[in-house]
Amino acid sequence: MKPAFLELTQGARRVPVRFAGETLMLPEGANLAAALLAAGVTVFRHTPVSGAPRGPFCMMGACFDCLVEVDGSVRQACMIEVAEGPEIARPHVGEPDETL
Amino acid sequence: MRHYDLAILGAGPAGMAAAATAAEAGLSVCVLDEQPHAGGQIYRDVERVAALRGDILGKDYTRGATLTAGLRHAAITHLSGAVVWAIEHAFRISFTQGGAAAQIAAERVLLATGALERPMPLPGWTLPGVMTAGAGQILLKQSGVLAQSAVLVGSGPLLYLIAAQMVRAGVPPVAMVETQTLDDLIRAARHLGGALRGWRYLLKGARMLAEITSARVPRHTGATGIAIAGESRAEAVTFTSKGRAHRIPCDTVFLHHGVVPNTQAARSLGVSHIWDRAQSCFVPSVDDWGQSDVAGVFIAGDSAGIGGANVAESAGRMTALKVAEELGRLSATERDRQAAPLRSARNKDLAARPFLDRAYPPHAAAVAPDDATVICRCEEVTAGDIRRYAALGCLGPNQAKAFGRAGMGPCQGRYCGLSVSVILAQANGLTPDATGYYRIRPPIKPVTLGELASLE
Amino acid sequence: METDYVIIGGGVVGLSVAWGLLKRGLRVTVIDGDDGSFRASRGNFGLVWVQSKGMSQPRYARWSQTSAAAWGAFAAELGAATGQDLGLEQKGGYDLHFSEESLQGTVEKYEALKRKLDGNYPFEVLGHNALRKEEPQIGASVVGAILHHQDGHANPLKLLRALATDVRRLGGRVLTGKTVTDVTRPDGFRVTCADGTRVEAGKLVLSAGLGAAQLGPMLGFKAPVRAQRGQLLITEKLPKIINRPSLIARQVDEGGIQIGATNEEVGLDDGVTQPGISRLAAEAIAAYPVLAKAQLVRSWGALRVLSPDGLPIYQQSLTLPGAYLVTCHSGITLAAAHARLLPDWLEGTAAAPDLEVFSEARFS
Numbered sequence: 044m045k046p047a048f049l050e051l052t053q054g055a056r057r058v059p060v061r062f063a064g065e066t067l068m069l070p071e072g073a074n075l076a077a078a079l080l081a082a083g084v085t086v087f088r089h090t091p092v093s094g095a096p097r098g099p100f101c102m103m104g105a106c107f108d109c110l111v112e113v114d115g116s117v118r119q120a121c122m123i124e125v126a127e128g129p130e131i132a133r134p135h136v137g138e139p140d141e142t143l
Numbered sequence: 144m145r146h147y148d149l150a151i152l153g154a155g156p157a158g159m160a161a162a163a164t165a166a167e168a169g170l171s172v173c174v175l176d177e178q179p180h181a182g183g184q185i186y187r188d189v190e191r192v193a194a195l196r197g198d199i200l201g202k203d204y205t206r207g208a209t210l211t212a213g214l215r216h217a218a219i220t221h222l223s224g225a226v227v228w229a230i231e232h233a234f235r236i237s238f239t240q241g242g243a244a245a246q247i248a249a250e251r252v253l254l255a256t257g258a259l260e261r262p263m264p265l266p267g268w269t270l271p272g273v274m275t276a277g278a279g280q281i282l283l284k285q286s287g288v289l290a291q292s293a294v295l296v297g298s299g300p301l302l303y304l305i306a307a308q309m310v311r312a313g314v315p316p317v318a319m320v321e322t323q324t325l326d327d328l329i330r331a332a333r334h335l336g337g338a339l340r341g342w343r344y345l346l347k348g349a350r351m352l353a354e355i356t357s358a359r360v361p362r363h364t365g366a367t368g369i370a371i372a373g374e375s376r377a378e379a380v381t382f383t384s385k386g387r388a389h390r391i392p393c394d395t396v397f398l399h400h401g402v403v404p405n406t407q408a409a410r411s412l413g414v415s416h417i418w419d420r421a422q423s424c425f426v427p428s429v430d431d432w433g434q435s436d437v438a439g440v441f442i443a444g445d446s447a448g449i450g451g452a453n454v455a456e457s458a459g460r461m462t463a464l465k466v467a468e469e470l471g472r473l474s475a476t477e478r479d480r481q482a483a484p485l486r487s488a489r490n491k492d493l494a495a496r497p498f499l500d501r502a503y504p505p506h507a508a509a510v511a512p513d514d515a516t517v518i519c520r521c522e523e524v525t526a527g528d529i530r531r532y533a534a535l536g537c538l539g540p541n542q543a544k545a546f547g548r549a550g551m552g553p554c555q556g557r558y559c560g561l562s563v564s565v566i567l568a569q570a571n572g573l574t575p576d577a578t579g580y581y582r583i584r585p586p587i588k589p590v591t592l593g594e595l596a597s598l599e
Numbered sequence: 600m601e602t603d604y605v606i607i608g609g610g611v612v613g614l615s616v617a618w619g620l621l622k623r624g625l626r627v628t629v630i631d632g633d634d635g636s637f638r639a640s641r642g643n644f645g646l647v648w649v650q651s652k653g654m655s656q657p658r659y660a661r662w663s664q665t666s667a668a669a670w671g672a673f674a675a676e677l678g679a680a681t682g683q684d685l686g687l688e689q690k691g692g693y694d695l696h697f698s699e700e701s702l703q704g705t706v707e708k709y710e711a712l713k714r715k716l717d718g719n720y721p722f723e724v725l726g727h728n729a730l731r732k733e734e735p736q737i738g739a740s741v742v743g744a745i746l747h748h749q750d751g752h753a754n755p756l757k758l759l760r761a762l763a764t765d766v767r768r769l770g771g772r773v774l775t776g777k778t779v780t781d782v783t784r785p786d787g788f789r790v791t792c793a794d795g796t797r798v799e800a801g802k803l804v805l806s807a808g809l810g811a812a813q814l815g816p817m818l819g820f821k822a823p824v825r826a827q828r829g830q831l832l833i834t835e836k837l838p839k840i841i842n843r844p845s846l847i848a849r850q851v852d853e854g855g856i857q858i859g860a861t862n863e864e865v866g867l868d869d870g871v872t873q874p875g876i877s878r879l880a881a882e883a884i885a886a887y888p889v890l891a892k893a894q895l896v897r898s899w900g901a902l903r904v905l906s907p908d909g910l911p912i913y914q915q916s917l918t919l920p921g922a923y924l925v926t927c928h929s930g931i932t933l934a935a936a937h938a939r940l941l942p943d944w945l946e947g948t949a950a951a952p953d954l955e956v957f958s959e960a961r962f963s
Contacts, residue, residue, distance in 0.1 A: 045291055045292075046291065047272065047290060047291060047292065047394035047395055048282070048288050048289065048290055048291065048395075049288070049289045049290075049291050049314060050286075050287060050288055050289075051196065051287035051288070051289060051312060052195060052196075052287045073286055074285055074286050077282050077285065077286035077288045078286070080282070080288060081286070081288045085271045085272060085375075085376045086271050086375060086376070087271070090521075090523060091836040091853075091854055092521075092522060092523045092853075093523050095269060095523070096270070096271050096375045096376065097269065097271060097520075098271030098272065098274075098376070099274060099278060100273070100274050100275060100278060100520070100558075101259075101260065101274070101275050101277065101278050101558075102274065102275075102277070102278035102281040102282060103184055103277065103278070103281060104177055104226075104588075105259055105405070105554060105557045105558070106520065106554050106557065106558050107521065107552065107553035107554045107589075108269075108520060110553070114892075115892040116591055116892045116893075116894065117835060117894055122177065122226075124179060135837075135838055229871075229873050231872065231873060235873065237873050246873075535760070535763050535764060535767070536609075536631065536763060536773050536775040537634075537775075538633055538634050538775055538776045539633065539634025539635070540634070541634045541635065541641070542634050542641075545638075545640075545641040545756050545759060545760075546756070546759070546760045546763070547760070548756075548853070551896075551897060552896065553835060553894065553896045555896070555897070578634075579634055579635065582635075584870075584871045584897070584898060584899055584900075585871050585873070585876070585898060586876075586895055586896070586897075586898065589835070589894040589895055589896050590894070590895050591891065591892055591893060591894055591895070592832075592834065592858075592880040592883060592884055592890050592891055592892075592893050592894075592895055593880075593884065593890075593891030593892060595876060595877050595880040595895055596877055596880040596881035596884050596891070597877075598873060598874075598877045599874075599877040599878055599880070599881040
């Protein structure tokens with residue numbers, strides 16, 4: 044099956060980013076939510092209320108569905124630029140075992 | 144704390160245009176914007192992207208670069224990546240930038256916070272893979288990331304724009320599931336006269352439709368009973384159109400049935416809002432200059448009522464002239480002289496609105512969703528829950544919020560507030576004005592306790 | 600007479616009394632305000648709390664203890680009737696201290712109160728290390744805590760909703776969106792609202808929170824209540840961080856950490872201020888440093904309903920017998936007492952609790 048998202052330009056330098064225990068090569072400086080989608084991640088988190096899966100919805104910092112945990116704080120992936128370094132995880136609440 | 148004549152929230156067309164005009168008039172200006180680069184959502188990241196994908200995104204996008212260039216003025220401080228979480232009177236603005244909290248002070252505040260997608264609660268709309276059409280466009284603009292198997296659901300010009308851009312990028316949508324009906328178009332026709340004054344908009348619409356049609360993208364109109372199917376992600380869109388049931392498999396669903404003003408900041412300052420029947424949303428009470436009913440608080444662009452980028456630009460400049468006059472940098476005569484052409488440009492750009500509002504009304508099934516449909520995405524409260532709270536005496540959204548947590552999550556009601564107010568109004572037989580809206584308080588965006596405490 | 604009781608005020612206090620009266624087979628009509636009314640029931644901290652109450656009036660300490668002890672059965676009954684778990688947890692609560700002096704000073708006051716209560720005041724003092732065993736996330740600057748075993752907390756919004764649900768299920772009539780403009784007593788009470796609604800009742804309970812300041816004098820009460828603002832914070836939902844509640848922070852049943860509260864004399868201003876919420880955040884981080892990385896998602900200001908001495912007021916009108924003023928700061932803690940015991944007082948039965956010390960006579 045072809046991936047859900049296609050990247051039009053492939054030129055950017057890629058850096059290793061740890062997400063949910065796996066290492067992904069993402070374009071440096073890219074929007075993190077977009078880069079994760081393009082890398083094939085669909086489920087960003089599970090809700091603390093019902094455990095339902097969620098992914099990016101608005102891509103403009105308004106809906107808070109693309110939450111990920113970076114350095115111990117839960118933040119919006121769509122408001123973060125990709126950089127090498129921080130360990131990114133699915134937020135710690137209501138997280139069943141889930142692979143990419 | 145640095146002090147400015149004018150603080151502007153948002154670096155979209157209204158904010159950028161206002162900043163440039165205000166600086167030109169001699170005001171010190173601080174533009175606070177959440178994004179790392181200026182442009183707002185309409186011109187998102189335009190300085191970097193225009194060269195990469197300008198051909199796909201079109202001139203209406205690349206022209207934004209003239210506005211971003213205007214921010215490079217000695218009197219303008221552009222704070223990018225600055226997330227404002229409190230605006231207090233007379234005016235103290237608290238924000239977080241790069242993980243640190245900071246504050247500025249300002250004589251006047253201009254809220255140019257733009258629009259949000261109108262919430263479109265349909266069965267399955269919380270599944271991963273379901274996004275707003277705006278999100279799809281942002282992915283394309285900023286990141287060059289394109290959905291390979293997308294169905295576009297809803298109605299309105301933005302839906303056609305993203306479809307046309309996908310066609311140009313060589314990855315057309317799988318199908319368009321459109322909710323507007325022939326009746327809507329007939330009702331809209333009596334506003335065609337006004338719309339002809341804004342003929343450029345209609346021509347653009349026709350061109351986009353031609354692009355979509357020539358790419359043989361299937362269009363299903365008058366769709367009802369729309370739902371997104373899937374277990375842990377979107378797998379298909381199901382609906383009925385022209386008496387036939389359809390199921391279209393896909394990975395991605397882009398929803399859109401219009402945009403509405405982002406009123407969070409204005410409401411947190413106590414600006415009063417009224418229900419706009421034509422646009423089916425709350426709009427802040429502002430005068431011709433964008434002055435709200437709270438002293439010193441101005442609102443321009445889509446956050447004052449949906450008008451689009453060009454209207455926002457004119458309105459932002461007009462507000463800047465008004466503030467410059469109030470702060471003694473411009474005479475009233477000079478203000479009016481400079482404002483006259485802006486006002487007539489704005490009015491001309493607004494001429495097509497009544498036609499568009501009626502041709503592409505909100506999708507009825509998303510305005511009055513089934514009981515089982517989730518309304519509040521954060522707290523997973525359903526339309527049926529809200530109706531039950533109405534039966535328990537909840538006349539407005541604040542009591543309903545206390546009863547069932549709708550609007551208590553991190554999005555702070557941005558994607559449920561309108562639905563909750565309208566559902567309560569329907570259930571109680573009241574108007575949206577009498578029903579009201581959530582009381583919005585700081586933090587208007589979440590802030591860590593550590594950042595908050597650092598200002599102690 | 601269309602109803603035995605008319606209750607003015609549909610918050611937790613009014614609905615608790617209404618529920619108790621309905622349980623006894625009485626007919627009740629509740630008159631409630633609108634979506635924008637000041638509502639302490641929507642903004643309170645949610646403690647079911649005994650310690651520190653009634654330091655200068657042991658009867659208030661006893662009244663709070665009585666209610667706390669009745670809460671379990673009250674929550675169980677209300678919960679079973681509505682299918683709503685009220686999130687009640689009564690396994691003790693803390694008064695956290697950042698200095699030995701303040702801890703010692705408070706312990707001495709508690710010892711004195713304990714003697715007046717015939718020894719029924721079960722608290723213990725935990726030093727930092729003992730506290731850390733109970734609360735692994737406690738901060739280094741917390742020198743110790745008083746753990747009071749009669750303390751606990753509940754979900755006050757679930758209580759409000761459960762009461763609103765069950766009062767209706769029991770046949771109570773609740774009129775919302777009303778503003779009471781006039782009360783007369785031609786034969787029984789006739790309450791008139793701004794929209795023309797009229798309710799006639801044998802007896803009247805005024806439990807309108809801050810609204811009692813206006814309506815009270817009309818009914819022959821002094822009703823000397825004033826507003827005191829408390830600002831509160833709540834974080835995103837988090838894994839278990841806090842075991843027991845304290846006056847500084849508690850973890851609510853949905854997972855968020857609720858942080859409170861300021862005490863500000865600012866009249867009817869229920870706004871939020873950056874200095875106010877920054878101070879609360881700093882104190883919470885001092886108590887639980889891990890909270891520094893938690894996201895604040897909401898804050899609000901709510902207005903406490905305070906009498907001059909902070910104690911409840913229970914008073915039958917001297918000029919209009921059959922009208923009762925019921926007002927207090929701690930509507931959550933006292934909900935069980937109000938539901939279970941106030942009906943006897945209102946009905947004048949032999950089982951009526953002695954509430955004389957809470958009468959308005961103390962304000963003369």
